[in-house]
Amino acid sequence: MSKILIVGGGYAGFYTAWKLEKWLRPGEAEVTIVDPLPYMAYLPFLPEVAAGSIEPRHAVTARRRHLKTTHSVAGKVTTISHADKKVTITPNEGEAYDFEYDHIVIATGSVSRTFPIPGIADNAIGMKTIEEAVAVRDRLVSNFEKAASLPAGPERDRLLTVTVVGGGFAGIETLGELRSFATSLLRRYPEITFDDTKFHLIEAMGRIMPEVALETSLWVIRKLTDLGANIHLDTQLSSAVDGKIELSTGESFESDLIVWTAGVMPRPFLRGTDLPIGERGHVRGRPDLRVEGDDGILEGAWTAGDTSAIPDISATPGPGGFCVPNAQHAVRQAKVLARNIVASLRGEGLADYNHKNAGAVAGLGLNVGVFQSGKFAMKGYFAWLAHRFYHGLAIPTWERKWRVFGGWVGHFFLGRDIVNIEAVQTPRAVFEEFASRPRPKTD
Template sequence: MREILVVGGGYAGFYTAWGLEKRLRPDEARITVVDPRPYMTYQPFLPEVMAGSVEARHAAVSQRRHLRRSRVIAGTVTRIRHADRTATVRPADGPERELRYDVLVVTAGAVTRTFPVPGLTEQAIGLKHVEEAVAVRDRLLTSFDRAAPLKPGPERERLLTVTFVGGGFSGVEGFGELLSLATALLKRYPEIAFEELRFHLVEARDRILPEVTDRPGEWVVRSLTERGAQVHLNTQLVSAVDGHVVLSDGLSYDSGLIVWTAGNASNPVVHNHTDLPVDERGLLTVRADLRVGTPEEPVPDAWAAGDDAAVPDLASPVPGARTVPNAQHAVRQGKLLARNIAATLHGGKAEDYVHHGLGVVATLGMGRGIFQYRRLVVKGFPAWLMHRGYHVLAVPTWERKVRVLAVWLTAALFGRDIVSLASVQDPRAAFVAAGSPEAPGHGKR
């Protein structure tokens, strides 16, 4: 009975464990998955979760429901000592403990990259997890409720101002979807005019969506601008103290909502707390067959994939290229990891990872999108349909596909739900307030 430890239950980790369950007999190996969250987040759906087009739970795939033969531990791996075949695990509750393994799979995923911008950690919300997408949506809906009865002034303007920092796919899709939601909300809030909405997208480079070519990227900027947004290129966030945004181009304003989507950083556990080889970026050095190590010196019984692995891109004409950290690669690498590990355990040979891109597709809000495959560019409603079609096919399990389709059909018939549940972030507030001495009727029976 071999012990296989999977560090991280994201795309690559989930698909690795799922595939190993199908390829290995129960008496061949025991699979353990360690992740702080008991679900895999389907991140391409987060912008639509934020806009209310997809239910939050439908963007999360339960590990325990679908990894039926794996042991799932809700916790964090804090150190890996592959020389001893041990990993230190910090569970959600209780003391740390050591786990021994025979085969290691590192798919811990990246973390949000931040910079020492004053006020950033106190004011901003990320967009990497379901909880963050829900919080952004509830914050916007609550801001509309609070702004509607106010007279024109600084507080009303602050509540109706949104700032996204980061012009990659996550930032642009989230920005476009939230702008679409805010515009749709105006029908239900006659007190608020379209001209009062202030949506700012801040990008440090001279273009957004680096995965597409220049002209489609310019079209996206024009499209967002025509919808009332302000796109700041070659601009950085200088300060966000108390929600007062200061940009490097000299503009400053108060923003009721700040969303940070300025890229990812290597996982600290991989970067600083393992004896496995890493490159200058803190990513695991990985061979084309997804073994950790170099072609000349593979590390025995160690595999890696996903955002924390510098996987050679054999499909790229550029020498030394590495696969980009996105869902398209992570899913396919996870599937190949399962095949390769099972093959080696059965005495077979591991395959190299080669994947030719299927193009890039992004949603820019309800009914708007962009798709590019080489020189072919599709814009607007057809691209939006392609985005939805691709991702409903890509999300794992038929159960999740059906649930997502059902929500889309319901929204098409009745519109998006615009109820804010921001109070769930402090569920005891009403109970505590009711029991305070100042509460009406306190102490009466």
């Protein structure tokens, strides 16, 4: 049997394996997927996880539950030598070992791209993983709890100030959801007023959400401003040392919760492989999702998702002529990639990835959303419903869909759960505090 190795278990990796299981004949190929985490996170739900609208476990999909015949390896691929069709796998537990393959799928996804701004590496939290979204939610609730017992002053203001860096979809949705969540918390914290809470969005460009029309983006700014957010356009973050935010405009304030959403990049380890890498670190791909270098196609090498530079041959190509890094492309590319691998094994023709833009949809907090498709734009409550239904149906497997929709129905009747379990990040603290220890030996 041919050996197919999938590096990365996010959108592109999971969907490739899922579709290969469906389309491969018994005994036709052996599929292995390598990822250090046992689940695929549905990233569009991270802002709602941070706002307590979706349970964290409902926003992830367990690979071992839904991939029936794929061999799952918990670990990382640390070296790739495609010339030898061999990789080194370093498992989470145990010694590293070599693995040979016939076909490799590079689907390692992306990580937060940051800049050397003082204080960001030490104080900011990303919005790229389910763990980060949970940490943001717990921090916000914890800060409300602390601020409720403090008198008015700088420390209280610091705890009740949230800063989001980046005005793309991730940043706007994060700001809108957190602002909505904070407003709902005020009912439970009578010691805190709406005016006590401050929310800031910092964007270096002169507009937000470049994927939508300018008119739509301006409506979003007006709506977020009405909801109590401060939008700083044409503004760069100069420093965030010890939570003190300093902006290029000269403005400064203190913020305990800083969320970074200003861009993503491929995983840096790919530059150390013999795969063809573009200027910005992406694996260079063709429209049929095969990897292509200066000397032509690399047989048996495929790529999809955020880690790849796939030419956008649609009627309205993305910036630079490449598919933009988002879930919509990753899922669709993975389906084409899986079909092309099967076709390659059977000596059949390959298909190019050519998509029709389904539009852009974003949630800006409870009951507020925006939808853009071509020149058509929808705003407000019905756009928010469109956002929920689109992503609720887009998350893979019906088991996950039922859990997500069930959670939304529960929140409709019961409200969002505001329980803070931040202590789970240090689960042994109480045990260690009261644990009996052996007495020191005496001579």
